Amino acid sequence: MATITLKGNQIHTSGDLPKVGEKAPDFTLTGTDLSTKSLSDFAGSKVVLNIFPSVDTGTCAKSVRTFNKEVSNLENTKVLCISRDLPFALGRFCGAEGLENVISLSDYKDGSFGKAYNLNFIDGPLEALNSRCIVVLDENGVIKHTEQVSETVDEPNYKAAIEAL
Structure with missing residues (x-):
């Protein structure tokens, strides 16, 4: 279990993130067009998993905008923006913002992504949502x-994520 804070108040996640050097756990998420996406759909590309509680908060929205800008000049790189928001909300946000360099995916159906990566909140006001994390993968996952x-x-830390690519 990881202990983090929300505005200075202690909250917890279900565990620790997978370790550097390990193969990333597979996942099944829902795209904004309601298609099913898994990690294998991005095989052969470098991948940034930008994970957050909800695109309807300022910090989460800013992370999507920032990665959209940062990844626009990178070759063979995909940024997957993952939350438990409904696919419609993710699609509406990216459409309204004109964001075309990120892929929004939802963990709304069963939260299995958050469980597999040990990053869902287990207490506090954001319980059951995904915590704010970055996971960078190479072309082999x-x-x-x-x-x-x-x-x-x-x-x-955007710079550390981009440098890891």
Whole structure:
């Protein structure tokens, strides 16, 4: 279990992120077009998993915008923005913002992504949502970098994620 904070108040996740050097756990998520996506759909590409509680918060929205900008010049790289928001909300946000360099995916059906990566909140006001994390994968799905953001309202370390690619 990881202990992090939300506006200074202690909260917990279901475990620790998978370790650098390990193969990333597979997942099944829902795209904004309601299609099913899994990790194998992105095989052969470098992947940034930008994971957050809800795109309807300022910090989460900013992370999607920032990665959209940062990844636009990177070759063979996909940024997957993952939350438990409904696919419709994710699609509406990216459409309204004109964001075309990220792929929004939802863990709304059963939260299995959050469970597989040990990052769902198990207590506090955001219980059952995904915590703010970054996981960077190489072309073979091996984890190169992870970050569990220690204060939920803070942004991730974008520079470290991009450098890990």
